[in-house]
Structures are given as C-alpha cells and as structure tokens.
Amino acid sequence: MRWLRYLNQWRGTAKEALEQVSIVAKFLCLIHVTDRYIISSTHVQGPSMLPTLNLTGDVILAEHLSHRFGKIGLGDIVLVRSPTDPTRMVTKRVLGLEGHRLSFSADPLVGDSSISVVVPKGHVWIQGDNLYASTDSRNFGPVPYNLIEGKALLRVWPPRFFGSLR
C-alpha cells in the first residue's frame, strides 16, 4: 500500500507542475500575440535604405496594426515579405499606392531612360532610399498590399541614432 501514498504525494506535485507549465504557456501565447499583432523589434541591415538606416544593422520597433486597417501611407517605411523569397523580410519605403502613376529611371547609373507605371489595384510600390544598391519594385514590380507585415515606428539601436525615422 506504500505506492498509493507515493501516488498521492506525486499528485500534489504534478498539479503544481501543471499549473506552472500553464502559466508559462499562457505567457508564451501573450508574447506571440504581441509580437505578431501589436509591436515587435526587428534587426535590419543592408545598404538599400542608406542614409535612413545604417549599413551595419539597426534595431527598429515596428507596429503591426496599421496595415490591418489599411492605414499605410506614402513615405512609410514598411516591413514586407519578399516576393522573391518568402522566408525573408525586407524593409523599404512605400512610394506609390494603388492607382498612382510613377516614373522611375531604369538604371540610375547609366543614362536617363525612364519608365512609367501605374500601380495596380491592391498593390503598393516600394523602393529603398539608396537607389543604387536596392532591389525593390523597380526590379520585381509592385507588390500586393497583403505582403506588408508591419510599419517601422522608431529606431532603438544604436543608441546615438535613437528616435523616429525620416
């Protein structure tokens, strides 16, 4: 009959362990919801958004509410899932909304032949601030609005560049 007593002892511990696990699980779910739907931090790097964002990498806070309500406007820096590689996110600036007509230079290093496009319905035109080192809508065309996953709010690292982005 001793094993019955052991079982009873373990029941108390097991219940406590389950409670702790459920607290951790709820906390992880809260983190997931905050990160996906409210605000998150991202490390961005690369030369395509110079001089706004540094080459060696910045940490920015991005919010995930505006794009769900359609409040992305011209000039916003957005986090977009790359149309050429869905496992990567890219950070670019929105320079055209649906229905806008844009003209851009086919190759900024050579000559000034310019191409004019109209952004189709449900799409946006994104470009990096550094026209010479950025693959963006000038290469892969306008991207569907639904690929936008967040809007950059402010930069938090490195500390001397802390603040809103312009």
Next chain:
Amino acid sequence: MGIQTLIWQVTKKAFTGGIIGLTISDRFCSVVPVRGDSMSPTFNPQRDSYLDDYVLVDKFCLKDYKFARGDVVVFSSPSHYKERYIKRIVGMPGEWISSTEDVIRVPEGHCWVEGDNKASSLDSRTFGPIPLGLIGGRVTRVVWPPQRLSKIGG
C-alpha cells in the same frame, strides 16, 4: 462587489482563451469555411450554401514555405486586400504554365494557383502568379459536414 469580481473573472478567462486560441490558430491549425464552388468537386460539390464545407488548415508549412504542386492552399488576394481564397497550386517557381495564348514561366518566390472547377474560378489565369508570401496555410482535411470527412492528399 460580487458582480464586479465575477465580470473581472469572466473577462480574464475570455482574454486568456482568446490569446491561446489566436496562437494556436496562427501556429498549428485553424478551421475555415469554404465559400463558392470554384473548388468543386473537391469542396462544396453542391451549390447550397447551408452545407458549406469546413476545412482544417495546417500552419506548420509556413515555417519554411515548403509547398508542392497539388497542394490546396489558403492565400490572401493580391488585388483585394481583405479577401482570402482557397485554390490549388498547379505551378511552382521555375515551372512553365500554358495559358490561352502563350506559355508563362512562374517567377522565383511565386506560384500559379487554379481552382478545380475551371469554369467558375477566379485564379492565376486572371491575376497572374502570386507570391508565396501571400499563402496563409495548407488545407489538409475536410472536417464538416461529417459525411464528407476526408483527407486532402497531394
């Protein structure tokens, strides 16, 4: 005082339940209704709307975006930002699709989707190949109505 604590308890439970449900539906699987008959006879083989199929959408595939030709996927519309469609992938990146006039190559990072019921389906034949990033999950089973419970292979 009793009513206030009761309301607070209920709100806390609802909030926690909502957060857990949202996480599960984002990371594991969710159930969505199928509207319209663009995927007949795989889904909604009859045209009565009170017998819409409900399908289980698996979200594990979104970790690496590994899809294959023949998968039925849920994706956000490229032209209407609030709508989502369910169609089948018939072309993966690098493959050639023959449409009415010419042969189109599916670009990198995109896929060609078509409905099983080609006569009444708004798909890639209209809006072109869609970026894989628009996909929101892969349909694995039909879960309602009970007589149509089945696994969607391929």
